[in-house]
Amino acid sequence: MTFLSPKTLSPSPFPLLPHKNPNTKPPYFHPRSLPTDTLCKSEYRTERGLEFDTGESFFRQESATGRDLGVLAASLHRKSNGCLRVLDAMCGCGIRSLRYLVEAEADFVLANDANEECRQGQDDYSEYFLDLIVYGVNTTYINNIYVAFYWLQFYPTFKSCVRLSGYRRVILANMWRVPRRGGSGEEEKRWAVTHFDADRLMTEYYLQREYFDLIDVDSFGSDSSYFRPAINALKWGGLLYFTSTDGYTSGGNRPYHSVASYGAYVCRVPYSNEVGLRKVIGGAVREASVLGYHVTPLFSYYSFHGPVFRVMLRLSRGMLPDKRHYGFIGYCKRCGHSQAFSWDELGGIDCPCDKSNVSGSLAVLGPLWTGPLHTTTYITEMLNLAEQWGWTNSGMGLDLEKLLRQMIDESHPGLPPGYIIMDEVAKRAKVNSPRIKTMMSSIHEEGYVACRSHIASNALKTNCPMAECVRIAKELNGAD
Ligand SMILES: C[S@@+](CC[C@H](N)C(=O)[O-])C[C@H]1O[C@@H](n2cnc3c(N)ncnc32)[C@H](O)[C@@H]1O
Numbered sequence: 001m002t003f004l005s006p007k008t009l010s011p012s013p014f015p016l017l018p019h020k021n022p023n024t025k026p027p028y029f030h031p032r033s034l035p036t037d038t039l040c041k042s043e044y045r046t047e048r049g050l051e052f053d054t055g056e057s058f059f060r061q062e063s064a065t066g067r068d069l070g071v072l073a074a075s076l077h078r079k080s081n082g083c084l085r086v087l088d089a090m091c092g093c094g095i096r097s098l099r100y101l102v103e104a105e106a107d108f109v110l111a112n113d114a115n116e117e118c119r120q121g122q123d124d125y126s127e128y129f130l131d132l133i134v135y136g137v138n139t140t141y142i143n144n145i146y147v148a149f150y151w152l153q154f155y156p157t158f159k160s161c162v163r164l165s166g167y168r169r170v171i172l173a174n175m176w177r178v179p180r181r182g183g184s185g186e187e188e189k190r191w192a193v194t195h196f197d198a199d200r201l202m203t204e205y206y207l208q209r210e211y212f213d214l215i216d217v218d219s220f221g222s223d224s225s226y227f228r229p230a231i232n233a234l235k236w237g238g239l240l241y242f243t244s245t246d247g248y249t250s251g252g253n254r255p256y257h258s259v260a261s262y263g264a265y266v267c268r269v270p271y272s273n274e275v276g277l278r279k280v281i282g283g284a285v286r287e288a289s290v291l292g293y294h295v296t297p298l299f300s301y302y303s304f305h306g307p308v309f310r311v312m313l314r315l316s317r318g319m320l321p322d323k324r325h326y327g328f329i330g331y332c333k334r335c336g337h338s339q340a341f342s343w344d345e346l347g348g349i350d351c352p353c354d355k356s357n358v359s360g361s362l363a364v365l366g367p368l369w370t371g372p373l374h375t376t377t378y379i380t381e382m383l384n385l386a387e388q389w390g391w392t393n394s395g396m397g398l399d400l401e402k403l404l405r406q407m408i409d410e411s412h413p414g415l416p417p418g419y420i421i422m423d424e425v426a427k428r429a430k431v432n433s434p435r436i437k438t439m440m441s442s443i444h445e446e447g448y449v450a451c452r453s454h455i456a457s458n459a460l461k462t463n464c465p466m467a468e469c470v471r472i473a474k475e476l477n478g479a480d
């Protein structure tokens with residue numbers, strides 16, 4: 001594709017007068033010694049045993065679990081499909097790309113980030129020096145050529161062509177840990193680094209009919225413009241890993257902002273962080289259906305830092321098999337009861353607490369994803385793989401195991417959207433908050449489904465109505 005190729009050097013006849021450069025000693029070539037411009041310093045970290053540099057790119061250690069989940073899902077996809085071409089559309093320093101390559105054994109990863117600093121350096125040639133090493137060219141020759149390029153970047157004529165940008169250097173140095181060529185054919189590239197706007201890049205690939213097996217868009221805020229180009233650039237059966245960090249809108253503070261981004265009206269409810277996940281899935285369901293596809297969540301993960309809402313979706317052909325999974329949620333402010341409504345029930349929705357007067361008490365949100373947040377079989381396989389890789393028996397691993405086990409419980413088909421917070425039950429029952437374990441056992445004894453929510457530690461997901469939960473809490477309080 002033409003936009004991935006470096007530009008040829010300008011044949012300009014202008015005299016090559018050097019700019020004043022305080023750094024008089026060109027470094028010996030090694031990815032780590034690529035010149036750091038004054039804008040970017042190195043900061044080394046380790047994740048799951050892989051060392052990488054974050055430089056001054058946007059990086060959050062707290063997102064490691066989100067990266068673990070992405071890699072596990074990607075690896076399973078690679079095993080079942082025999083191929084894994086990944087687009088890491090907003091790669092930051094490139095740690096995800098590196099992990100998809102090393103841990104999920106991706107056949108090819110395109111690490112892209114449109115950071116302005118990278119953009120300035122997108123025509124640099126450092127990538128090609130790495131290739132020379134892989135081809136076994138004498139490093140002294142490489143160094144000589146590299147030094148020549150290093151100096152050229154200070155000449156006005158060549159500056160835009162050969163500038164070795166700080167951010168780009170960071171991504172390249174991280175990716176370099178995996179040889180750029182190899183795999184099935186020696187000529188096959190394992191990875192590439194680009195700096196384009198993600199939407200544009202995905203559209204270019206779609207137009208070239210080059211599709212990916214997994215597209216990871218780790219975006220900020222409520223941006224949903226990438227849904228359509230990502231779906232277009234994905235293979236059928238491929239995986240989409242989408243992110244939203246807009247907790248303010250998910251919290252019901254900007255209902256029409258959410259309508260604009262995800263086509264869903266979202267107002268305040270006690271389980272707004274679960275609504276945040278359902279809103280993103282629902283937005284993707286809507287975009288996919290326009291193109292004659294549907295998406296199914298393999299897992300949905302809320303993390304309080306940020307906050308971050310992540311969903312891994314599988315794209316399939318045809319319309320949504322179960323129409324009830326894309327609908328509305330009603331929350332009654334008077335009794336605290338929640339229920340899902342389908343489109344054809346919209347005209348007659350009410351709450352069991354007062355069927356005659358619902359207008360003031362019933363909040364209706366949607367359309368959203370109202371089906372299970374995760375696919376039980378996929379999460380179970382992810383847990384098995386995590387155990388196999390030894391990711392469940394370290395300090396960090398315990399958290400991952402607990403999370404995956406909670407997700408398996410949450411994926412029970414009998415569970416409605418939302419969760420019930422213990423403090424709300426206690427407030428309505430006018431008793432002290434019951435212990436969550438005791439409450440869960442009592443709910444089970446009454447024949448309902450109940451489990452803990454990975455989103456809120458003091459909450460239960462259950463199909464037991466709020467009125468029943470209040471009764472159980474009162475009984476438990478009497479028994480204490
Ligand atoms: C949340 S950070 C990525 C973090 C990274 N995925 C990780 O796991 O460490 C988002 C990145 O997206 C980049 N970005 C923002 N808008 C973009 C766009 N429209 N196209 C491509 N990259 C973009 C930013 O420069 C930033 O590095």
